[in-house]
Amino acid sequence: MSRVLGGLFRVLRAPGLWLGLWLGVTAVAGLVGIHMRAVVAATLGPFTALDLDHVLFNTFDVVRDHPALVSELIVSVVGSATLGALVWTLLAPLLIARLAQPRSWSELGGRAFSRLPTVLVQSLWHLPLRLLLLLVVGLSTRTLPPLVTWSALGLAWLVAGVALDATRVAVVEHDAAPWHIRSAWRGLVRAVRRPGLLGPCVLLGIGQLALTATILWLALAGFGHASPWPARLLALLGVGLGLWRIAIIVQDAADDPPAAA
Amino acid sequence: MLRARSHVAALGVGVAERARRCTLGAALLVGGATGLACGEAPPDLGTPLPEPTQALRPPDQRGPIPEASRIVDYELEARYDETEHRIDGRTRITWRNHGPAPVDRIPFHLYMNGFRAQDTAWMQQGRGSHRSYGQDPEAPWGYIDIASVERLGSLGSDGNAARTELRHAERSEPSLMDVWLDAPVAPGAEVQLELVFTTHLPKVFARTGYSGRFVLAGQWFPKPGVLMPDGSWSAHPFTVYSEFFADFGQYEVQLDLPADLVVGASGILVSREEDGDRQRLRYRAEMVHDFAWTAGTDLVEAWAEHDGIRIRALVPEARAADAPVHLQAQRATLDSMQARFGPYPWSTITIVDPPPGASGAGGMEYPTFYTTTQLRPIPSVLRRLGFDHRVGGEFTTVHEFGHQYFQGLLASNEFDQPWLDEGLNTFSNFLVYIDEYGPDDADGPWLLQVAGNPLTVYDGLRLDNGGIGPSQPIDLPADRFSPLVNAYDSVTYRKTAAIMMTLRRLAGAEPFDRAMRTYADRFRFRHPTGADLEATLAEELGDRIVLGRTADGRPIELSLADYFEQALRTTRAVDFRAHDIVNRPRLGDAGWHRDEHGELVGGDPPEPRSADLPDDEVEGVVVVHRRGEFVVPVEIEVQLSDGTRERVLWDGTGRYRVLTWPGRRVRAVSIDPEGRLVLETRRYDNTRWAEGEHPRATMPDAMGQLAEASSLAVLGGLGP
Ligand SMILES: [Zn+2]
Numbered sequence: 002m003s004r005v006l007g008g009l010f011r012v013l014r015a016p017g018l019w020l021g022l023w024l025g026v027t028a029v030a031g032l033v034g035i036h037m038r039a040v041v042a043a044t045l046g047p048f049t050a051l052d053l054d055h056v057l058f059n060t061f062d063v064v065r066d067h068p069a070l071v072s073e074l075i076v077s078v079v080g081s082a083t084l085g086a087l088v089w090t091l092l093a094p095l096l097i098a099r100l101a102q103p104r105s106w107s108e109l110g111g112r113a114f115s116r117l118p119t120v121l122v123q124s125l126w127h128l129p130l131r132l133l134l135l136l137v138v139g140l141s142t143r144t145l146p147p148l149v150t151w152s153a154l155g156l157a158w159l160v161a162g163v164a165l166d167a168t169r170v171a172v173v174e175h176d177a178a179p180w181h182i183r184s185a186w187r188g189l190v191r192a193v194r195r196p197g198l199l200g201p202c203v204l205l206g207i208g209q210l211a212l213t214a215t216i217l218w219l220a221l222a223g224f225g226h227a228s229p230w231p232a233r234l235l236a237l238l239g240v241g242l243g244l245w246r247i248a249i250i251v252q253d254a255a256d257d258p259p260a261a262a
Numbered sequence: 263m264l265r266a267r268s269h270v271a272a273l274g275v276g277v278a279e280r281a282r283r284c285t286l287g288a289a290l291l292v293g294g295a296t297g298l299a300c301g302e303a304p305p306d307l308g309t310p311l312p313e314p315t316q317a318l319r320p321p322d323q324r325g326p327i328p329e330a331s332r333i334v335d336y337e338l339e340a341r342y343d344e345t346e347h348r349i350d351g352r353t354r355i356t357w358r359n360h361g362p363a364p365v366d367r368i369p370f371h372l373y374m375n376g377f378r379a380q381d382t383a384w385m386q387q388g389r390g391s392h393r394s395y396g397q398d399p400e401a402p403w404g405y406i407d408i409a410s411v412e413r414l415g416s417l418g419s420d421g422n423a424a425r426t427e428l429r430h431a432e433r434s435e436p437s438l439m440d441v442w443l444d445a446p447v448a449p450g451a452e453v454q455l456e457l458v459f460t461t462h463l464p465k466v467f468a469r470t471g472y473s474g475r476f477v478l479a480g481q482w483f484p485k486p487g488v489l490m491p492d493g494s495w496s497a498h499p500f501t502v503y504s505e506f507f508a509d510f511g512q513y514e515v516q517l518d519l520p521a522d523l524v525v526g527a528s529g530i531l532v533s534r535e536e537d538g539d540r541q542r543l544r545y546r547a548e549m550v551h552d553f554a555w556t557a558g559t560d561l562v563e564a565w566a567e568h569d570g571i572r573i574r575a576l577v578p579e580a581r582a583a584d585a586p587v588h589l590q591a592q593r594a595t596l597d598s599m600q601a602r603f604g605p606y607p608w609s610t611i612t613i614v615d616p617p618p619g620a621s622g623a624g625g626m627e628y629p630t631f632y633t634t635t636q637l638r639p640i641p642s643v644l645r646r647l648g649f650d651h652r653v654g655g656e657f658t659t660v661h662e663f664g665h666q667y668f669q670g671l672l673a674s675n676e677f678d679q680p681w682l683d684e685g686l687n688t689f690s691n692f693l694v695y696i697d698e699y700g701p702d703d704a705d706g707p708w709l710l711q712v713a714g715n716p717l718t719v720y721d722g723l724r725l726d727n728g729g730i731g732p733s734q735p736i737d738l739p740a741d742r743f744s745p746l747v748n749a750y751d752s753v754t755y756r757k758t759a760a761i762m763m764t765l766r767r768l769a770g771a772e773p774f775d776r777a778m779r780t781y782a783d784r785f786r787f788r789h790p791t792g793a794d795l796e797a798t799l800a801e802e803l804g805d806r807i808v809l810g811r812t813a814d815g816r817p818i819e820l821s822l823a824d825y826f827e828q829a830l831r832t833t834r835a836v837d838f839r840a841h842d843i844v845n846r847p848r849l850g851d852a853g854w855h856r857d858e859h860g861e862l863v864g865g866d867p868p869e870p871r872s873a874d875l876p877d878d879e880v881e882g883v884v885v886v887h888r889r890g891e892f893v894v895p896v897e898i899e900v901q902l903s904d905g906t907r908e909r910v911l912w913d914g915t916g917r918y919r920v921l922t923w924p925g926r927r928v929r930a931v932s933i934d935p936e937g938r939l940v941l942e943t944r945r946y947d948n949t950r951w952a953e954g955e956h957p958r959a960t961m962p963d964a965m966g967q968l969a970e971a972s973s974l975a976v977l978g979g980l981g982p
Contacts, residue, residue: 022982023978026974026977026978027974027978029973029977030970030971030973030974030977030978031970033969033970033972033973034966034967034969034970034973035966036969037962037965037966037968037969037970038962038963038965038966039962041961041962041965041966042960042962045946045961045962047840047950047951048840048946048947048949048950049951049957049960049961049962050930050946050949050950050951050957050959050960050961051957051959051960051961051963051964052945052949053958053959054705055705055716055717055718055721056715056964057710057712057715057716057717057721058717058718058721058724058725058945059945059946059961060961060964060965061717061721061725062724062725062728062943062944062945062946063946063961065725065728065729065944066944066946070965073969074965074968074969074972077969077972077973078969078972078973078976081972081973081976081977082976082977082980084977085976085977085980089981089982092982093982096982209979209980209981210979210980212975212978212979213975213976213979213980214975214979215979216971216974216975216978216979217971217972217975218647218713219971220967220968220971220972220975221712221713221715221968222648222713222714222715223967224713224715224964224967224968225959225960225961225963225964225967226958226959226964227967229967229970229971232970232971232974232975233974235974235978235979236974236975236977236978236979237978239978239979239980239981240978240981240982242981243980243981243982244981244982246981247982
């Protein structure tokens with residue numbers, strides 16, 4: 002529990018980081034929305050009215066005449082996901098360094114910048130390990146009902162996420178071997194061997210997935226008439242949960258530092 | 263009866279077993295998503311009901327049955343060999359000549375021969391597949407072979423009928439055969455024929471055949487064509503879209519089957535005897551035009567009684583939990599259809615959900631007997647989040663029972679006018695949904711829900727019809743529809759439903775429903791044609807339905823003949839568009855005019871911009887465009903800046919209609935605001951707002967917000 006609370010205090014002591022990340026996310030999503038609005042408005046010309054009693058039909062009706070709108074939406078989502086994967090990787094050393102301890106701007110920037118290449122390399126090393134883990138879990142559960150298989154794969158994905166963050170924390174804060182795959186492997190082993198670390202982090206991961214589903218559900222349920230603010234506030238919560246997850250790993254590493262190179 | 267109990271007991275075990283297996287899933291916090299199969303009490307399958315003693319309901323409940331409709335009676339004996347998948351049969355047919363002239367040749371349908379080779383009419387079109395099911399390479403072919411045809415004469419002194427061997431020959435298209443009589447049958451007289459036949463069943467892919475030990479025997483015996491009132495024969499080759507057309511009569515059927523099979527069939531079970539490893543069952547069906555049966559193992563029986571009608575469902579054991587849903591759908595359909603189209607005349611109905619592997623048998627109707635399809639329930643956790651549908655096996659049950667009326671009772675020629683069967687039936691299915699779920703208004707019940715947003719029956723029809731394009735008219739014989747054009751389903755089923763719904767919404771539900779009741783009453787146990795339907799509706803609703811009046815009092819009418827001509831026999835589309843809204847300065851008197859002395863006076867400048875003018879100096883103009891070729895009256899609703907709404911009815915002739923409101927500013931226009939024209943598939947261009955006006959909700963805002971939320975979900979929700 003001390004890890005979990007310790008992690009939470011680390012996040013609460015960095016409100017600027019949390020709010021700043023959220024503002025960035027909201028700005029990007031806002032731009033995506035503005036772009037989509039402009040494309041749909043230009044496509045539909047004067048026929049933009051939405052029949053709120055028949056939003057499904059109205060949407061299919063429009064999309065049947067203008068199928069490119071669907072690809073536009075898909076590009077927005079896939080683009081956001083790609084951007085997310087990229088930006089969160091690039092920002093990882095900064096987040097870890099900030100959550101580890103309060104630092105001056107120059108010290109923080111210097112550490113984040115200097116550890117970025119090792120974080121990138123360790124993230125690459127992590128990929129085959131993650132694939133291997135998914136493969137093993139997928140093969141060993143393939144005879145079970147599909148729901149169980151998919152749930153197990155989802156859990157494995159979240160576990161791998163914890164392992165990746167543990168590796169990153171080790172190389173950013175604890176001088177683990179910067180380029181060697183051994184560090185990625187140790188991150189995985191550390192995550193799997195510490196249920197007190199893994200449990201809360203996986204639960205937070207599930208919480209993030211639930212938030213994602215809730216945001217999407219709100220968007221569908223309120224299609225055309227809902228306020229955008231609940232989704233934005235849920236994203237604030239999502240960013241917070243993500244930071245908390247990383248902070249727990251940072252706390253764990255501070256309490257019991259991983260082996261240095 | 264014993265068999266039923268043992269199956270119910272076996273089911274209890276099966277369900278308990280499944281519940282145990284499910285605890286693992288529940289432990290993984292995902293139990294809610296596994297839906298029906300997990301941890302629920304065994305389904306209520308009802309208690310086995312005694313077989314009715316009469317195939318028809320009592321006279322005071324079944325409605326009138328014209329004696330003249332009884333044309334052909336069958337006595338059938340069939341022995342099923344389940345290793346060879348062969349039926350050895352003998353049928354004695356009594357056929358009455360109700361035509362105007364003597365008959366010396368009777369054409370027969372040998373439907374099973376449609377599956378005999380690649381060059382049959384059916385296979386040339388179907389190319390070995392039906393719906394999404396393909397021929398099995400191991401057991402692809404089905405056929406029927408006629409060993410002999412004899413005419414039975416009067417009884418001799420030995421008590422046996424005199425027999426005369428008759429010449430018979432398949433046509434080059436083997437789904438048809440001719441039998442030449444030794445002497446003509448005079449009008450009003452009857453002839454008795456005996457045919458010996460062998461039917462080989464294919465592995466089921468197109469309604470009929472076997473799968474493992476399950477068998478669905480449809481189109482399995484020779485059937486005479488239908489003699490038309492003008493003395494010509496209606497007997498068509500079996501093609502991929504053509505179904506079946508036959509006369510009414512009595513069926514006495516004896517089936518000899520392996521003793522351990524659970525059996526269901528048209529009509530009532532009269533007797534059952536077991537003899538070693540075989541069982542002999544006798545069935546009777548009255549005033550029907552076909553007879554089908556099914557048999558299999560691991561079929562669970564579920565029972566219900568409704569209005570004195572015995573309902574029996576046979577479902578695969580693994581899907582026993584579906585049975586109550588099918589039974590409920592059956593009851594709701596009976597309620598709706600009896601109220602709308604008159605009493606169901608028979609005492610039984612049997613529902614079959616074909617087991618896995620036999621799905622090709624699913625979704626087919628036979629008299630008092632039909633096959634449905636698997637339910638596809640949405641997990642309850644998703645249902646609570648507003649995701650649901652009503653288009654799975656429940657709809658199949660409604661649809662296949664609907665055929666008991668269209669065409670079990672109103673036995674139209676499914677080859678010549680398939681829309682009278684599939685189309686009117688689909689229309690009646692949506693009426694069942696309206697009756698069961700409501701409301702009967704502009705919105706109608708939903709078919710699909712996504713996060714609580716409904717897609718209504720009318721929306722569904724519009725979407726389906728919008729997908730087909732102007733491909734083929736509705737009123738075509740089945741063989742004129744090509745699988746390559748792929749318009750048959752949409753045109754015959756859903757577009758027909760849309761033209762009926764449109765007419766109902768234009769003429770008014772109450773008079774329209776009354777007219778349809780007249781049609782149903784008038785043509786029970788007969789062979790109505792499209793012309794009969796059109797004439798009955800015109801007689802009941804009037805040739806020209808007055809929908810409203812012009813400003814100067816002239817009536818705006820819908821001509822039924824014109825409507826049906828366009829809807830049934832052309833591919834014209836209903837499509838209107840709000841072409842423009844203009845708010846311009848009202849016509850004033852600025853400029854130079856001559857006064858009484860002939861002098862030019864005045865010269866004031868014109869009003870510069872209407873936006874700056876008070877409303878009473880503005881003239882609002884709306885231009886409506888008929889883009890589609892289909893001419894039909896349409897309502898136009900205009901919203902004015904003073905908050906009032908005005909409706910104008912346009913007869914739809916001409917390409918454009920210009921409407922003006924001097925002294926008033928127009929905010930928005932909406933064509934067909936109540937969505938009466940269900941035939942109109944494109945609706946988003948029906949509404950338009952004037953420049954500078956803002957609708958309550960817009961598609962760009964909605965899609966923009968969806969994109970923003972999706973982006974927030976993947977960036978923020980999934981987080982760092
Ligand atoms: Zn049908």
